Amino acid sequence: MILALILVLLPANMQSAYAAGPVVFINEIHYDNTGTDTGEAVEIAGPAGTDLSGWSVVLYNGNNGAVYDTDALSGTIPDLGGGHGVVVLTYPSNGLQNGAPDGIALVQGSTVVQFLSYEGSFTAVGGPADGMLSVDIGVSQSGSGAVGNSLQLTGTGTGYDDFSWVGEAANTFGTFNTGQTFGVVSPIVVINEIDYDQPSTDMAEFIELKNTGSVPADLSLFHLDLVNGSGGTVYLSIPLPAVELAVGGYFVICASSATTALCDLDISPDSNLIQNGAPDAVALYYDGMLIDAVSYEGDTAAPFTEGSGAGLVDDGASATGGISRCEDGVDTNQNNVDFVAAEITPGAVNACAPPPPVEMCVLPDTPIYAVQGSGPVAAISGVVTVQGVVVGDFEGPSPQLRGFYLQEITGDGDPATSDGIFVFNGGSEQVNLGEVVQVTGTAMEFQDQTQIGSVSSVEICDATASVEAVEVTLPVPSLDYLEQFEGMLVHFPQTLYVTEHFQLGRFGQVVLSADDRLKQPTNIVLPGADALAMQAANNLNRIILDDSTNNQNPDPIIFGDNGMPLSASNTLRGGDSATGITGVLTYTWAGNAASGNAYRIRPLNAMDGYVWFDINNPRPEAAPERSGRLRVTSMNLLNFFNTFNDGNAGTPGCFPSGLDSDCRGAESEFEFERQWAKTVQAMLDSQADVIGVVEIENDGYGPDSALQFLVDRLNDAAGAGTFAFIDVDTATGQMNALGTDAIKVGMLYRPAMVTPVGNTAVLNTVEFVNGGDADPRNRPALAQAFEEVGTGAQFVVSVNHLKSKGSACETADALDGQGNCNIVRLNAANALTAWLAADPTGTGQPDALIMGDLNSYALEDPIRAIEDAGYTNLLAAYHGDEAYSYVFDGQWGYLDHALATAGMTAQVVAVNEWHINADEPSVLDYNTNFKSEAQITSLYAPDQFRISDHDAILVDIDPDFMAPDIEIVLSHRQLWPPNHQYVTVTADVIVNDNLDPNPLIELVEVLSSEPDDGLGDGDTPNDIVILDDFTFDLRAERSAQGPGRWYKIKYRVTDFAGNVSYHTAAVFVPKNQKK
Structure with missing residues (x-):
C-alpha cells in the first residue's frame, strides 16, 4: 500500500485519493523571538483518534547534522473538528535551536514521516533521519518577532501537501491554525x-x-x-x-x-x-x-x-x-x-514469527578510560564503541539530561583517567541503572564534558553489574583534579555543609564545602595577598550538589532538610549538612548560563545514590533576648516599594523618573501584601526601639509613601502611635534631602521609648555621595540624636548605604579582594566620621552608632578607616570571625555594620545578628514569579524569614544618664601669713564615673573675691597665675578692711556619654591670725 503517511514519496499515479502527503504532520513551529526565546513549541496535526504511541519528535542541529533532542509523543489526537486535531510538544526557554539551519524530524517507530528544516537544508548525521536531506519549509523567524508568534500551515485539506507554510503570526498552539480547514478523514x-x-x-x-x-x-x-x-x-x-x-x-x-x-x-x-x-x-x-x-x-x-x-x-x-x-x-x-x-490466518492477526534472537554486544569495544585519556579533553574522538554499566540514568526529553552515564566495570587502575562517560541519546528511554550496555557513537567534547553523541546503537547486554563508588574529599588539590572522576560514581565520606543555596529555587542546586561554610576572605584577613590566598583555598573547597534535571524553577525543589522537599516550613539553611553523599560526578551546566559548566554531584538517579540533609543551623525561634533598656536595629529591606512595575503606562511609575523602570521589589499588589506582612512581622519581633532601614522606596514622606505605609502597618499591628518615622525633608527643609536615587535610607522609632532631639542631619555632600568620582555613588547618610524617655540620656544613630561592589567606579578594582568601588567607600567612610565628629545634630552628644549596609567586609579599608577614627567594630568585638549577615558566591561575612564611638561602646550591653535572612533560600521570599501555583502557597509564610538577603543587626544599649562624681583635693586650703607673696597651690581632681574610666577634666576658672591690688612682692601685677590646669600661684594677701579673701577654683568633668558635672574648691586668706 501507498500509506497516506508517506504518499509524498510515491509516483503521482499511485497517490491516494484521501490526502496529499502525510496525514500526521508537523503543523506549527515557534523557535525564535526577541529577547529570551520563550513558549517554544512544535504542533502535530492528524486524524482524530490516531494513537501516537511510538511516535517521536527528533530535533537536529543543522551545523553538524546531529540530534540534540528527542521527545516521545503519547496519547491520541483529539477531535477538534472535521475528524482532525492537534497535539502540542512544548519546550523550555531556548529549547529549540535558532537555525541557519536546524531541523525537526517526525518519526513513527523508526520510520521518518517528515524531516523538515528552517533557514536552509542539511543532511542528518545519525539518528532516525541519518543520511536524509531535510526539506526547508521556506519561512523563518528572524529573532526580532514578538513573543507568542509562530510559523504555521494554512489552507484546506487532510494531508500535509494540502497546506502551505506562512511566516510569523500570532500562535494558535492547541487549535487549528488561522486560515486552516480540515476535510473529512478517509479510510486506509x-x-x-x-x-x-x-x-x-x-x-x-x-x-x-x-x-x-x-x-x-x-x-x-x-x-x-x-x-x-x-x-x-x-x-x-x-x-x-x-x-x-x-x-x-x-x-x-x-x-x-x-x-x-x-x-x-x-x-x-x-x-x-x-x-x-x-x-x-x-x-x-x-x-x-x-x-x-x-x-x-x-x-x-x-x-x-x-x-x-x-x-x-x-x-x-x-x-x-x-x-x-x-x-x-x-x-x-x-x-x-x-x-x-x-x-495463514484469514480474518485474524497475521502469524508473524518472532525474529531470531540477536546476539548482543559482540562488537569489539574501546575502553572508556582510553576514550577519556588523562587530559582535559577526549583522547580518542570520532566513532567508537564502548561498554560499561549504567551508573546514572538521566534519560528522557528535556529538561532531563537526555542521556546516561556509563562506567567501566573494571577500570585501568590509573587515577589520572576517568572510567566513566556520558552517553547523549537525545532523550530516548533505553537503559536502566545497573544494566551492562554497549554503545556505538561519536566521542566528542560538549561544553567541556567528554561524551558519546550521535549514537547509532545502544545494546543491552545480557548482564547486570555494579561498581564501587570512588571516594573523593574536599578540598581538592587543584581546580582540574576532579577531571579524573568525570562521569564516574563517586562518594564523599565527609560531612559537607551548605555554603550557598542562592540557585536552589531556580536550578535545584546547592553548593557544599568541607569543615564549615566558606568565609568571605576580607571578612577575616587583610585585603591583598592574604585575602587572595584564602580565596584560592576556598575555590578548592566547594562542589555543586544538583538534582537530576537541567530544569529551571523545578517543582518540587528536592533538597530540603530531613529528606523532604523544600517548603516554607521545611527550609534548608546555610550550615546545614549532609554526610556520605554518593552520586555521579558530572561536568555540565544547569540548563542556563546563569549556572554554567561546573563539576556537580548528582545523587538522584545514580547507582546507590544518597543524600540526606541534617539540621545544624536551626531557625531562631525568636529574636535574641533583649539585654539593654533600648535596642537599636538596622535592617536592609531589599527594595520595599509600594509602587509597582505593572507594565501599565497609565499607572504611576517610581522616583526619580516616574517610569516603571525605576520600580523595584514587589511587582503586584498581591506580591506586596506578601512582602509587607513578612517585613512587619520581622520588625515587630525584633523588639527594636530605633530602626534604621536601608533600601526603601524614595517617594517622600506623604500619606502614600512607602515609609508611611510601613509605619501604618506596624501601628495597625502594635497599636496606634507605637511607631513613628523621621520626616527628613521637613526636618531639614530640603527637598529630596536623601538624594534622587530610587531607594534611600530611613529611620523609625518608638515614641514611648525615645524622642528625637537636636537637628535631623543629612550628609549629602559631593565629597560623601560621589566618594571622589564624578557621579553619585553612595546614598546620603542620615543622623538623628535621640533622648531616652525617663532618663534624658542621649545618643546619635547614623544610617548608611554605601556603594555596592557590583558595578564599576572610576578607579578600577584593585583585585585585592575588596571588589569594585573600594576607594569610593573609603572616601565616604572618612567623610562620615569627620562629619559626625563635628556634631551635625547640634546636641553636643558625642556618643554615636554608625549602622547600615556599608558594602564593606570587616577588614576592608572603609571599616578600618572608621576604626582608626576611634570607633569600635561591635560585631567583631562581640562575635569575632564567626560574625556574618550576608552570603555572596557561597562565602559568608557581613556588610551590615554597627560601629560605635568609644563612649557609645561602653553603653553597649549586647550585639547580635538576627539570622532570619542570609541563611534562608531566596526562593522562600514573597515573590511569585517563576513559581508554580502550588509553590506560591507552599514556599511562602507570612513570617519573619527571608524578608531580605541581609540579616538584621541588633544593638542593645543602656544609655548613660549619670554625671561623674568629683572631689577636689587642694594642697593648701589657707594662705598665711598674708605677706603678699605667691603660694603655689595644686589641685588633685578625683573623678568617679559609672562607665567612663577617663572622663574629660577641664579647668573652668579661678576667681578671687577681691580684685587684684596692684604690684605685690616681686612686682607681679596679678594675684592669680595659672601655671597649668592643676597648678596655680595665688598671692597671700587680702584687704585690711574686708573679712578675708577667697580664691575659688572651678572644674568641669564630661564623660563620654556627654554627662557633665561641675565642682568648685576654695582657698582662704584670713583677715588676721585667728584661724
Whole structure:
C-alpha cells in the first residue's frame, strides 16, 4: 500500500485519493523571538483518534547534522473538528535551536514521516533521519518577532501537501491554525495476506484486506484487480460489497468459503482463482485510484510493484502457507520488506514469527578510560564503541539530561583517567541503572564534558553489574583534579555543609564545602595577598550538589532538610549538612548560563545514590533576648516599594523618573501584601526601639509613601502611635534631602521609648555621595540624636548605604579582594566620621552608632578607616570571625555594620545578628514569579524569614544618664601669713564615673573675691597665675578692711556619654591670725 503517511514519496499515479502527503504532520513551529526565546513549541496535526504511541519528535542541529533532542509523543489526537486535531510538544526557554539551519524530524517507530528544516537544508548525521536531506519549509523567524508568534500551515485539506507554510503570526498552539480547514478523514485499507497456491488443485485461495486507518471504510468504494505479471494485464476485477469495515477489521475474499475459514466474500471460480506468480500481482483501488499493490515471486510491471516485489513463493506443498504482512498491517511500501512466508490466518492477526534472537554486544569495544585519556579533553574522538554499566540514568526529553552515564566495570587502575562517560541519546528511554550496555557513537567534547553523541546503537547486554563508588574529599588539590572522576560514581565520606543555596529555587542546586561554610576572605584577613590566598583555598573547597534535571524553577525543589522537599516550613539553611553523599560526578551546566559548566554531584538517579540533609543551623525561634533598656536595629529591606512595575503606562511609575523602570521589589499588589506582612512581622519581633532601614522606596514622606505605609502597618499591628518615622525633608527643609536615587535610607522609632532631639542631619555632600568620582555613588547618610524617655540620656544613630561592589567606579578594582568601588567607600567612610565628629545634630552628644549596609567586609579599608577614627567594630568585638549577615558566591561575612564611638561602646550591653535572612533560600521570599501555583502557597509564610538577603543587626544599649562624681583635693586650703607673696597651690581632681574610666577634666576658672591690688612682692601685677590646669600661684594677701579673701577654683568633668558635672574648691586668706 501507498500509506497516506508517506504518499509524498510515491509516483503521482499511485497517490491516494484521501490526502496529499502525510496525514500526521508537523503543523506549527515557534523557535525564535526577541529577547529570551520563550513558549517554544512544535504542533502535530492528524486524524482524530490516531494513537501516537511510538511516535517521536527528533530535533537536529543543522551545523553538524546531529540530534540534540528527542521527545516521545503519547496519547491520541483529539477531535477538534472535521475528524482532525492537534497535539502540542512544548519546550523550555531556548529549547529549540535558532537555525541557519536546524531541523525537526517526525518519526513513527523508526520510520521518518517528515524531516523538515528552517533557514536552509542539511543532511542528518545519525539518528532516525541519518543520511536524509531535510526539506526547508521556506519561512523563518528572524529573532526580532514578538513573543507568542509562530510559523504555521494554512489552507484546506487532510494531508500535509494540502497546506502551505506562512511566516510569523500570532500562535494558535492547541487549535487549528488561522486560515486552516480540515476535510473529512478517509479510510486506509491495505492488502494484508494472500494465499495463492496449495497442494494439487488450488481450492483454498484468498486475499485478506485490513482497515489500518482511523475511520471505518465503506468497501463499496474499493475494488481488487488480479494482475498477470507477464504483461501487466488484469485477468480478474473484483468489486467489493457495501460493507462497513471497522477500524482494525479484516475482510477476506476467497474462492470457496467451504475451504477458507472466516471468508467474507465468496467469488468464482472455486479453484485456481489467483495465478501462481513468477511474477503476478494483486492491486487495490479506492474510487478508481490505485492505493496498494503486492507483487509476488518477482516484480510485476509498473504500477503494480511497491519497491521490489516479494521474492517469496507461496509453497504449493503446504495447505496452510501463504504470504503475510509482518508486522500485521504495517506498510512501508516495500513488498519485499513488508511480506514474509507465514502460516495463514484469514480474518485474524497475521502469524508473524518472532525474529531470531540477536546476539548482543559482540562488537569489539574501546575502553572508556582510553576514550577519556588523562587530559582535559577526549583522547580518542570520532566513532567508537564502548561498554560499561549504567551508573546514572538521566534519560528522557528535556529538561532531563537526555542521556546516561556509563562506567567501566573494571577500570585501568590509573587515577589520572576517568572510567566513566556520558552517553547523549537525545532523550530516548533505553537503559536502566545497573544494566551492562554497549554503545556505538561519536566521542566528542560538549561544553567541556567528554561524551558519546550521535549514537547509532545502544545494546543491552545480557548482564547486570555494579561498581564501587570512588571516594573523593574536599578540598581538592587543584581546580582540574576532579577531571579524573568525570562521569564516574563517586562518594564523599565527609560531612559537607551548605555554603550557598542562592540557585536552589531556580536550578535545584546547592553548593557544599568541607569543615564549615566558606568565609568571605576580607571578612577575616587583610585585603591583598592574604585575602587572595584564602580565596584560592576556598575555590578548592566547594562542589555543586544538583538534582537530576537541567530544569529551571523545578517543582518540587528536592533538597530540603530531613529528606523532604523544600517548603516554607521545611527550609534548608546555610550550615546545614549532609554526610556520605554518593552520586555521579558530572561536568555540565544547569540548563542556563546563569549556572554554567561546573563539576556537580548528582545523587538522584545514580547507582546507590544518597543524600540526606541534617539540621545544624536551626531557625531562631525568636529574636535574641533583649539585654539593654533600648535596642537599636538596622535592617536592609531589599527594595520595599509600594509602587509597582505593572507594565501599565497609565499607572504611576517610581522616583526619580516616574517610569516603571525605576520600580523595584514587589511587582503586584498581591506580591506586596506578601512582602509587607513578612517585613512587619520581622520588625515587630525584633523588639527594636530605633530602626534604621536601608533600601526603601524614595517617594517622600506623604500619606502614600512607602515609609508611611510601613509605619501604618506596624501601628495597625502594635497599636496606634507605637511607631513613628523621621520626616527628613521637613526636618531639614530640603527637598529630596536623601538624594534622587530610587531607594534611600530611613529611620523609625518608638515614641514611648525615645524622642528625637537636636537637628535631623543629612550628609549629602559631593565629597560623601560621589566618594571622589564624578557621579553619585553612595546614598546620603542620615543622623538623628535621640533622648531616652525617663532618663534624658542621649545618643546619635547614623544610617548608611554605601556603594555596592557590583558595578564599576572610576578607579578600577584593585583585585585585592575588596571588589569594585573600594576607594569610593573609603572616601565616604572618612567623610562620615569627620562629619559626625563635628556634631551635625547640634546636641553636643558625642556618643554615636554608625549602622547600615556599608558594602564593606570587616577588614576592608572603609571599616578600618572608621576604626582608626576611634570607633569600635561591635560585631567583631562581640562575635569575632564567626560574625556574618550576608552570603555572596557561597562565602559568608557581613556588610551590615554597627560601629560605635568609644563612649557609645561602653553603653553597649549586647550585639547580635538576627539570622532570619542570609541563611534562608531566596526562593522562600514573597515573590511569585517563576513559581508554580502550588509553590506560591507552599514556599511562602507570612513570617519573619527571608524578608531580605541581609540579616538584621541588633544593638542593645543602656544609655548613660549619670554625671561623674568629683572631689577636689587642694594642697593648701589657707594662705598665711598674708605677706603678699605667691603660694603655689595644686589641685588633685578625683573623678568617679559609672562607665567612663577617663572622663574629660577641664579647668573652668579661678576667681578671687577681691580684685587684684596692684604690684605685690616681686612686682607681679596679678594675684592669680595659672601655671597649668592643676597648678596655680595665688598671692597671700587680702584687704585690711574686708573679712578675708577667697580664691575659688572651678572644674568641669564630661564623660563620654556627654554627662557633665561641675565642682568648685576654695582657698582662704584670713583677715588676721585667728584661724
